[in-house]
Amino acid sequence: MKIEETKIQLVHNPTAGAEEHEAEHLMELLRTAGYKCNYSSSKKKILKKVAADVKYIAVAGGDGTVRKTILTMLDKKLKYKRPIAILPLGTANNIASSLAIEENLRLNAEAWRKEKFQKLDxxxxxxxxxxxxxxxxxxxxxxxxxxxxxxxxxxxxxxxxxxxxxxxxxxxxxxxxxxxxxxxxxxxxxxxxxxxxxxxxxxxxxxxxxxxxxxxxxxxxxxxxxxxxxxxxxxxxxxxxxxxxxxxxxxxxxxxxxxxxxxxxxxxxxxxxxxxxxxxxxxxxxxxxxxxxxxxxxxx
CATH class of the missing domain: 2.60.200.40 (Tumour Suppressor Smad4)
Structure with a gap:
């Protein structure tokens, strides 16, 4: 049975992680998991625009990339507020580790469909x-x-x-x-x-x-x-x-x-x-x- 595609916005740090964490590999992994991605690099102006039908904002990077994405959303007065999915690619990954977020990227993406959310102050x-x-x-x-x-x-x-x-x-x-x-x-x-x-x-x-x-x-x-x-x-x-x-x-x-x-x-x-x-x-x-x-x- 074909999985219905869910549209997400991917914010990616292209300098984080190994070769398998490059943009094309991440996009393919997410497509295989049933997601249609709009891509943006964290090294450029992120979240310039988020389509109305985007369900999640996925952040592929370390703690700095997660923070940059969240602060950008705050700066826009949460205009593009969506649930955030973290794909941890950094050195420490303190935010992801504190929330026991799966390090295996494939299992991580597949788990989003359970829609289990944690509020973040x-x-x-x-x-x-x-x-x-x-x-x-x-x-x-x-x-x-x-x-x-x-x-x-x-x-x-x-x-x-x-x-x-x-x-x-x-x-x-x-x-x-x-x-x-x-x-x-x-x-x-x-x-x-x-x-x-x-x-x-x-x-x-x-x-x-x-x-x-x-x-x-x-x-x-x-x-x-x-x-x-x-x-x-x-x-x-x-x-x-x-x-x-x-x-x-x-x-x-x-x-x-x-x-x-x-x-x-x-x-x-x-x-x-x-x-x-x-x-x-x-x-x-x-x-x-x-x-x-x-x-x-x-x-x-």
Whole structure:
């Protein structure tokens, strides 16, 4: 029996993945699964127009491509809002992994017909002059330092994704030992916390950076997971990263808290928004959650 074709919009990062992840191979895979594709490259202006009969927006790439697609939809005030199907082709694939999305692309595409959806919240961080949206996480300290290190290190053309992840784990261990803590004040749930911190993270998903599961954040519960590591907790953090570097899978040892809004005043210009490093002069941020902004298609 012939499968009735469903029209989808494919947003593809042509530099992600191996040869079998090239545009023509992906289009053939999706055609075989019963989908008719409109193609757009993430390297060009994506979602310039989405046909009325497009049912899903499929994103083939890593976390950055998923984020770019979602932020483009937000920028267009959700004019082209459709459920998003993720075909994970990146190095970390934290968004897909947090949602247990199938890595096998054929099985992934076939599962879309079950129409099992997950609501996705979007984080919003504001100063008086800045406004940043995030899908994965927003934070200060160790992870902006890691992104800076990765941006500055020489890149090897033959570097395998797993090797890149291992290098990032080693860099985090080094930073955990030597990073200079920053003074911060946080106000949430009617209380104020003042201390020196090695890292402060607001997670919208459970995974962060180089494939690290730091929490249990549910991306559709209207809450963010706050992870704040004090300077006094440095030995605990070092022990955790030592275990990671040794190839173990330890549970992150520092207790988190759930918040739907938080005010942070912090003595640093360096922040990260998902996997992007930012430099902002104003020290006070108001961070909140925009609930149920997107639907993600689950595959398991």
């Amino acid at each position: 979007i984080g919003l961080a504001r100063t008086r002059k800045n406004e940043e949206y995030f899908v994965e996480s927003f934070g200060f300290g160790l992870f902006p330092a890691l992104i800076k290190w990765m941006d500055e290190k020489p890149s090897a053309t033959s570097e395998e994704p797993d090797e890149e992840v291992k290098q990032a784990h080693n860099a985090l261990l080094h930073l955990a030992k030597h990073y200079e803590p920053v003074r911060a004040s946080m106000v949430y749930d009617g209380r104020e916390v003042n201390n020196e911190f090695l890292m402060i993270e607001l997670l919208n998903i459970s995974r962060l950076g180089p494939k690290l599961q730091l929490g249990k954040a549910d991306p559709g519960d209207g809450l963010l997971e706050l992870i704040a590591v004090k300077a006094s907790q440095r030995p605990i953090l070092i022990k955790y990263f030592e275990a990671i570097v040794a190839g173990k899978k330890p549970v992150f040892p520092i207790k988190s808290a759930q918040v739907n809004q938080i005010k942070i005043s912090i003595d640093t210009k360096d922040i990260h928004v998902d996997d992007e490093l930012k430099e902002v002069k104003l020290p006070t941020w108001n961070i909140s959650i925009l609930p149920n902004m997107m639907d993600i298609i689950l595959t398991k």
